[in-house]
Amino acid sequence: MQLKAENVGFGYQKNSWMFRHLDLTIGKGEIVGLAGPSGAGKTTLGRILAGYEMPLEGMVTLNDSPLPNTGYHPVQLVFQHPEKAVNPKWRMQKTLHEGWNPDNELLERLGIDKECLRRWPNELSGGELQRFCVARALGPKTEFLIADEMTTMLDSITQAQIWQVVLDIAKQREMGILVISHEAPLLERLCSRIVDISNK
Numbered sequence: 105m106q107l108k109a110e111n112v113g114f115g116y117q118k119n120s121w122m123f124r125h126l127d128l129t130i131g132k133g134e135i136v137g138l139a140g141p142s143g144a145g146k147t148t149l150g151r152i153l154a155g156y157e158m159p160l161e162g163m164v165t166l167n168d169s170p171l172p173n174t175g176y177h178p179v180q181l182v183f184q185h186p187e188k189a190v191n192p193k194w195r196m197q198k199t200l201h202e203g204w205n206p207d208n209e210l211l212e213r214l215g216i217d218k219e220c221l222r223r224w225p226n227e228l229s230g231g232e233l234q235r236f237c238v239a240r241a242l243g244p245k246t247e248f249l250i251a252d253e254m255t256t257m258l259d260s261i262t263q264a265q266i267w268q269v270v271l272d273i274a275k276q277r278e279m280g281i282l283v284i285s286h287e288a289p290l291l292e293r294l295c296s297r298i299v300d301i302s303n304k
């Protein structure tokens with residue numbers, strides 16, 4: 105099982121490459137860090153790996169096949185701003201069950217207050233909302249998780265709590281994770297290797 109970017113190139117403007125000839129493989133259960141200065145294209149690469157964006161050159165494969173474009177996506181993306189990742193017209197109950205039905209144990213471990221389920225997204229704090237986005241992304245069919253500054257906005261206790269749950273599940277299921285972060289100590293603590301895209 106592997107998620108692989110091969111010779112990938114991307115730019116938003118014509119003749120202006122953000123990165124080019126980029127190779128990155130994340131293996132089953134592997135936790136890889138992605139570092140690089142602001143604007144280097146980390147978020148963009150995360151979006152490409154999760155199938156939100158097509159590369160201009162090269163390809164992304166999951167277990168040697170193109171990424172699927174229907175059904176529950178096996179590469180899930182959680183990014184920094186949960187308020188942009190949920191439908192404001194859905195109550196949290198519906199958002200949570202968008203792709204699968206997380207059990208009570210997971211909700212408890214992630215510190216999700218069940219009282220929040222009937223609320224609208226704008227009635228939750230950023231941290232509460234992000235817990236929902238993490239739960240939503242951890243369906244049993246998730247093979248890889250792209251965690252793009254997933255806990256950057258959270259206090260250190262919540263950050264540790266969420267990573268503990270995500271890492272336990274990753275270990276149990278051999279789910280691979282790409283951790284995109286500006287926090288070097290976080291990357292060093294979580295990842296078995298760190299890829300820097302500054303010079304791509």
Ligand SMILES: Nc1ncnc2c1ncn2[C@@H]1O[C@H](COP(=O)(O)OP(=O)(O)OP(=O)(O)O)[C@@H](O)[C@H]1O
Pocket residue numbers: 116122140141142143144145146147148149
């Ligand atoms: N939709 C878009 N259209 C045009 N340019 C974009 C678009 N999205 C991002 N960019 C630009 O692409 C570059 C890379 O953005 P990206 O968010 O991938 O970088 P990053 O490495 O994740 O940065 P940061 O660490 O600040 O989050 C930036 O210069 C950004 O302004």
